[in-house]
Amino acid sequence: MDAFIEWADNVVWSPYLVWLCLGAGLLFTIRAKLVQFTRIPDMIRALVRGGSSKDGISSFQALTMSLSGRVGAGNIAGVAVAIASGGPGAVMWMWIVALLGAATSFVESTLGQIFKERDPRTGEYRGGPAFYFERAYRHTWAGIPLKIYAWIFAVVSVVALGVFLPGIQTDTMSGALTSAFPALDRWMIGVFLAIVLGIIIIGGVKRIAHFTATVVPIMAIGYIIIALIVLLANASEIPAMLRLIFESAFGAHAVFGGILGYAVDQGVRRGIYSNEAGQGTGPHAAAATEVSHPAKQGLVQAFAVYIDTLIVCSATAFLILSTGMFQVETEDGLIEHASNLPDGVEAGAPYTQFALDTVFAGAGTIFVAIALTFFAFSTLVYYYYMAETNLTYAMRNVRSISVQRALLAVLQVVILIVVFYGAMGAEGRAWSIGDIGVGIMAWLNIVGILLIQQPAFKALKDYRAQMKAGKDPQFDPRTVGVRNAEFWEERADAMANGTHPDAGPQPGDGGEPAPVPVR
Numbered sequence: 395m396d397a398f399i400e401w402a403d404n405v406v407w408s409p410y411l412v413w414l415c416l417g418a419g420l421l422f423t424i425r426a427k428l429v430q431f432t433r434i435p436d437m438i439r440a441l442v443r444g445g446s447s448k449d450g451i452s453s454f455q456a457l458t459m460s461l462s463g464r465v466g467a468g469n470i471a472g473v474a475v476a477i478a479s480g481g482p483g484a485v486m487w488m489w490i491v492a493l494l495g496a497a498t499s500f501v502e503s504t505l506g507q508i509f510k511e512r513d514p515r516t517g518e519y520r521g522g523p524a525f526y527f528e529r530a531y532r533h534t535w536a537g538i539p540l541k542i543y544a545w546i547f548a549v550v551s552v553v554a555l556g557v558f559l560p561g562i563q564t565d566t567m568s569g570a571l572t573s574a575f576p577a578l579d580r581w582m583i584g585v586f587l588a589i590v591l592g593i594i595i596i597g598g599v600k601r602i603a604h605f606t607a608t609v610v611p612i613m614a615i616g617y618i619i620i621a622l623i624v625l626l627a628n629a630s631e632i633p634a635m636l637r638l639i640f641e642s643a644f645g646a647h648a649v650f651g652g653i654l655g656y657a658v659d660q661g662v663r664r665g666i667y668s669n670e671a672g673q674g675t676g677p678h679a680a681a682a683t684e685v686s687h688p689a690k691q692g693l694v695q696a697f698a699v700y701i702d703t704l705i706v707c708s709a710t711a712f713l714i715l716s717t718g719m720f721q722v723e724t725e726d727g728l729i730e731h732a733s734n735l736p737d738g739v740e741a742g743a744p745y746t747q748f749a750l751d752t753v754f755a756g757a758g759t760i761f762v763a764i765a766l767t768f769f770a771f772s773t774l775v776y777y778y779y780m781a782e783t784n785l786t787y788a789m790r791n792v793r794s795i796s797v798q799r800a801l802l803a804v805l806q807v808v809i810l811i812v813v814f815y816g817a818m819g820a821e822g823r824a825w826s827i828g829d830i831g832v833g834i835m836a837w838l839n840i841v842g843i844l845l846i847q848q849p850a851f852k853a854l855k856d857y858r859a860q861m862k863a864g865k866d867p868q869f870d871p872r873t874v875g876v877r878n879a880e881f882w883e884e885r886a887d888a889m890a891n892g893t894h895p896d897a898g899p900q901p902g903d904g905g906e907p908a909p910v911p912v913r
Contacts, residue, residue: 403826406833419494430496437697440690468668471742473710478741480660481650483642485711487661492703495671496696504692504850506677521681523674524548524787529878530846548784554831556781562828563770564816574763584817588810595778613768621709628716669702674839678780687867689857713749849876
């Protein structure tokens with residue numbers, strides 16, 4: 395089994411996927427005219443002013459939902475694994491994939507908004523790659539039944555998010571907790587996680603959004619503050635640390651220059667795993683929001699990539715590198731470089747624990763355990779939401795409500811079993827299994843959005859034109875040549891006849907500006 399998992403991991407994460415992620419991000423950056431850099435004020439504005447409705451969550455709730463998926467074990471243990479396998483230069487490649495990936499996130503999340511729909515059972519907004527593949531392919535290759543691609547993505551996502559990926563979170567969390575609190579057994583943690591997760595996920599998207607909006611900001615801010623304290627205590631090491639990162643990233647460092655390939659591979663791999671740009675997960679939260687224009691939520695989700703990688707992941711990397719609490723081990727053997735780690739320390743969360751101990755003596759293990767618990771648990775909540783969304787899509791032709799409910803119940807039971815099993819220990823296979831799930835989703839999603847990217851750029855052009863005219867952008871897909879966006883067509887008609895809550899004079903229309911809710 396170990397040999398098969400390793401083989402599958404190498405096949406999925408071949409150099410082709412690494413360069414596909416980087417190439418797609420570069421293409422979208424050029425086509426969007428550097429939108430992820432030039433529209434940062436708009437990102438913050440949409441985030442602060444966005445409101446919710448009975449059908450959709452707010453932009454802030456969607457941001458925290460997607461961050462709950464992005465900010466997880468990968469931000470603490472994953473960064474350490476990247477450094478241990480690819481050297482300090484992997485951090486630079488994580489930054490590069492984040493800067494380029496923000497454009498990819500904009501495109502996929504805008505597509506998620508354009509082609510979203512209402513869940514006939516609950517009335518809540520649903521969307522994601524499966525939804526936009528079906529609707530966009532419907533008019534991209536007329537007459538060719540390529541919506542099977544959407545169904546394949548949905549099924550793969552249910553398996554990846556419901557079975558493959560939760561093990562990383564629960565295994566890492568359980569290991570950290572039992573290390574910090576020896577009185578705890580792994581089975582106790584597994585039972586507790588399953589019970590609490592069950593209570594939250596049964597409550598639906600609104601309860602999930604409320605949970606993440608409360609927990610994610612607190613845990614992220616607290617972690618960053620602690621990391622800054624440690625970094626300031628090692629301020630004298632910052633110049634050498636930054637030089638080490640940049641030289642290693644491009645093969646110029648005397649010690650790490652020979653592992654440039656490892657740095658690129660691990661930086662991109664862990665970057666994609668952490669910030670999820672291109673993986674196809676962000677569009678699920680993006681589609682659930684109440685906004686007046688799809689590009690608004692695309693910008694918010696691009697901002698989420700920055701928060702995850704440039705802030706949270708960087709905090710972990712600086713913790714580890716500034717304190718020298720790392721070793722690099724490649725297939726060619728262990729590379730020592732001023733390592734302060736005790737012998738025999740496994741790559742992952744322990745790197746961060748020992749780094750924190752340099753300032754908070756004896757408290758590193760406990761703090762990392764607590765941080766990982768919040769990070770990883772919120773990720774589990776989001777994994778379930780995305781798995782449920784894709785299962786809802788896959789069974790959309792199932793007319794029996796009883797059968798639909800039974801299938802959703804099966805998904806809930808399966809993910810709770812996986813959570814419990816993962817907490818019992820995955821014997822080192824969790825990261826490889828998770829990589830396989832992430833990689834397959836990234837392959838399907840990036841290839842797909844490269845083929846159907848045009849609607850996202852039409853929406854961006856429309857958004858820019860309305861902003862230039864001083865309006866609060868409102869979206870009518872028919873005016874920009876986007877078809878099969880039925881939700882937005884209905885909304886535009888409601889705006890025109892005055893039956894939509896946001897209907898009213900808009901700034902720039904020539905009349906007296908009316909206070910319009912910016913959603």
